[in-house]
Amino acid sequence: MDNNNAPTEKRRTKRDRREITASPFTYHRLLGRRRADRREEEPSSAAQVIDVYPKHLIIVTTCILLLCALDAHNTLLLLQQGAVELNPLMDVVLKQSSSMFVVCKFALTSFAVILLVPHHHERFFFNRFKGRHALYFSLSIYLLLISYQWSIFPGGISSTYLF
DSSP states (O other), rough: OOOGGGHHHHOOOSOOOGSSSOOOHHHHHHHOOOOSSTTTTTTTTSSSOSSSSSSHHHHHHHHHHHHEEEEEEEHHHHHHOOOOOOOOHHHOOOOOOOHHHHHHHHHHHHHHHHHHTTTTEEEEETTTTEEHHHHHHHHHHHHHHHHHHHSTTTTTTTEEEEE
């Protein structure tokens, strides 16, 4: 007798894999598995989120966050030397406390990055730019900002960063 025609209950001898709850510390949970869209036939406008992002995107994200921290540090140094905060929102926070300024600055930048990274393939701004373009633009702006801050340090940058 052919075993393929047997009822499903009799063929299943193992425990159903769907009954086991997945641990949050498995290899695939920690390192991810999805590197690309699941189906090619899905429209590109469909919201598709992957859990492993390209390495260059992680590098850009890390650089943005590091430059944000450096910007906060440079801003506090420049304020001690008589500069004025030009961002009105950050100026209000800065009047509360300098630690609150650093936390808010980093939190706002982190929040924006967290929103843009999963949507790096989606188009924004009248369907002209992708989310990754906003990340590249932010990195460029931060590089220009840090360069500007270093150029206006009294006595040059080397005297400011020596301890």
